[in-house]
Amino acid sequence: xxxxxxxxxxxxxxxxxxxxxxxxxxxxxxxxxxxxxxxxxxxxxxxxxxxxxxxxxxxxxxxxxxxxxxxxxxxxxxxxxxxxxxxxxxxxxxxxxxxxxxxxxxxxxxxxxxxxxxxxxxxxxxxxxxxxxxxxxxxxxxxxxxxxxxxxxxxxxxxxxxxxxxxxxxxxxxxxxxxxxxxxxxxxxxxxxxxxxxxxxxxxxxxxxxxxxxxxxxxxxxxxxxxxxxxxxxxxxxxxxxxxxxxxxxxxxxxxxxxxxxxxxxxxxxxxxxxxxxxxxxxxxxxxxxxxxxxxxxxxxxxxxxxxxxxxxxxxxxxxxxxxxxxx
Amino acid sequence: xxxxxxxxxxxxxxxxxxxxxxxxxxxxxxxxxxxxxxxxxxxxxxxxxxxxxxxxxxxxxxxxxxxxxxxxxxxxxxxxxxxxxxxxxxxxxxxxxxxxxxxxxxxxxxxxxxxxxxxxxxxxxxxxxxxxxxxxxxxxxxxxxxxxxxxxxxxxxxxxxxxxxxxxxxxxxxxxxxxxxxxxxxxxxxxxxxxxxxxxxxxxxxxxxxxxxxxxxxxxxxxxxxxxxxxxxxxx
Numbered sequence: 001x002x003x004x005x006x007x008x009x010x011x012x013x014x015x016x017x018x019x020x021x022x023x024x025x026x027x028x029x030x031x032x033x034x035x036x037x038x039x040x041x042x043x044x045x046x047x048x049x050x051x052x053x054x055x056x057x058x059x060x061x062x063x064x065x066x067x068x069x070x071x072x073x074x075x076x077x078x079x080x081x082x083x084x085x086x087x088x089x090x091x092x093x094x095x096x097x098x099x100x101x102x103x104x105x106x107x108x109x110x111x112x113x114x115x116x117x118x119x120x121x122x123x124x125x126x127x128x129x130x131x132x133x134x135x136x137x138x139x140x141x142x143x144x145x146x147x148x149x150x151x152x153x154x155x156x157x158x159x160x161x162x163x164x165x166x167x168x169x170x171x172x173x174x175x176x177x178x179x180x181x182x183x184x185x186x187x188x189x190x191x192x193x194x195x196x197x198x199x200x201x202x203x204x205x206x207x208x209x210x211x212x213x214x215x216x217x218x219x220x221x222x223x224x225x226x227x228x229x230x231x232x233x234x235x236x237x238x239x240x241x242x243x244x245x246x247x248x249x250x251x252x253x254x255x256x257x258x259x260x261x262x263x264x265x266x267x268x269x270x271x272x273x274x275x276x277x278x279x280x281x282x283x284x285x286x287x288x289x290x291x292x293x294x295x296x297x298x299x300x301x302x303x304x305x306x307x308x309x310x311x312x313x314x315x316x317x318x319x320x321x322x323x324x325x326x327x328x
Numbered sequence: 329x330x331x332x333x334x335x336x337x338x339x340x341x342x343x344x345x346x347x348x349x350x351x352x353x354x355x356x357x358x359x360x361x362x363x364x365x366x367x368x369x370x371x372x373x374x375x376x377x378x379x380x381x382x383x384x385x386x387x388x389x390x391x392x393x394x395x396x397x398x399x400x401x402x403x404x405x406x407x408x409x410x411x412x413x414x415x416x417x418x419x420x421x422x423x424x425x426x427x428x429x430x431x432x433x434x435x436x437x438x439x440x441x442x443x444x445x446x447x448x449x450x451x452x453x454x455x456x457x458x459x460x461x462x463x464x465x466x467x468x469x470x471x472x473x474x475x476x477x478x479x480x481x482x483x484x485x486x487x488x489x490x491x492x493x494x495x496x497x498x499x500x501x502x503x504x505x506x507x508x509x510x511x512x513x514x515x516x517x518x519x520x521x522x523x524x525x526x527x528x529x530x531x532x533x534x535x536x537x538x539x540x541x542x543x544x545x546x547x548x549x550x551x552x553x554x555x556x557x558x559x560x561x562x563x564x
Contacts, residue, residue, distance in 0.1 A: 037369075061481065061535070084369055110477055125477035125484075126358050127369045145536045147484065148359070163536045165488055181543045183488055199547050201495055218550055220495055237554055239499070258554050260502070 038089050039082050046075045046096040046104050054102035057143040062108045063129035064149040069138040069156035076135040088123040092130055238262050249311035256314045263320040267327045273305030276313040280322035287325035329357040334364045344475050485534045492542035502553035
């Protein structure tokens, strides 16, 4: 019986959220360039009244998603739909579902041509899109998914779980655990304060001002670029891309940078002593240390700075060059 | 693919006549070129409008237009290989026979015969061919085989699967070379973990869930290939 009651409550909550767009401000019309394309803009609130938003999941395979944390308590959504004609515009839907536990789900849909009893003309994927701009409470946990669009998250404090196929992922000023995956989309992270786990196949990965317990980043073919990285455990790896890292090692921490075929360039700054070992199929350059000729199966080791709480540093490229330096 | 090539192939692409590689190249170019997207959009709208038109009687001047088109096609044939040239010769040989028949036969029947003898060039817009092939009175309305966004999205998912599959096939030998240096028990654990991740890909629904499973598999293989200490039986 309680399960039934919960189901009913969930359905009611969902209906409440779905009803919101009907009373929201909407503006539709042509895009003004005379080609007959139409745009519809709608703004609405999502969530259960009186219930704090816990997790918000956004799944938009039809365009961009921009998520901005703010000091309010409600989720505000601005949805902009683009289509070549009114019939195609009616196939684009934004669904909002709010649950009694405080979670909110936003999904965009392109309905079947024949749905609703009317056979609508085929439409090219490139000519329809839905872009979402969402304001969320800072404490909300974010799950965001796009396909070819841009996925942007900023100013949130409870981390984010992000997926993209070919669109770029951009994260700014985020605290908490961040988890990001993309196939060909690039990923850029600025001012992330928490653990960060990032993987891309063909996309490039870029980090600027990242600090937290761990930074793990892997790319198959993409390059990895890190600036002002101060995470305690840093592990960067690539198969064929190059890796360029400028980091501030933490006492007792570790930095491991490995590429199979790409070049590896690591520059460390700060007062912490480091114990470095490096090897490469190509050339090894260890600034300030007399580095004997290297080979892919032989480690070269060097130590720098204070002995206490040294950070362990490992740099390696099986077929490329490796260089390491301490900078001021 | 550049803009000129796209312009040449956009009809065949919208008709669904291109093979997977050609269609993928067109889609890729359309993603990055706004001007060509506009062109494709215009073509799409034009085709949608044409699809709504009722079947039409072939106008009297149509044959002249077809003949001119055949002439242009022959010039194009002259630039093709031996097989295409031979085909053009056959058409040229048959045309004197076709003309007298055209004088006494019905215009629709002649057009049908010549178009069939000529062969259907994939790049010719269906909208121009169809009214000629179909006798006006009995013809059903011609439906253009325009691909819908939902079909294109399914194509994108297949392309993503294909790329992940390619990456896995490149990583597997590297990972196996590394595993060959491991103790048997650890190697066995690798085989088990690999199978578990492959199964996860197979059972995952298309889209983000499957891409997440692919990421888990490729990331695991990358770690093994690079000789990192991999926690067996774990993984997100």
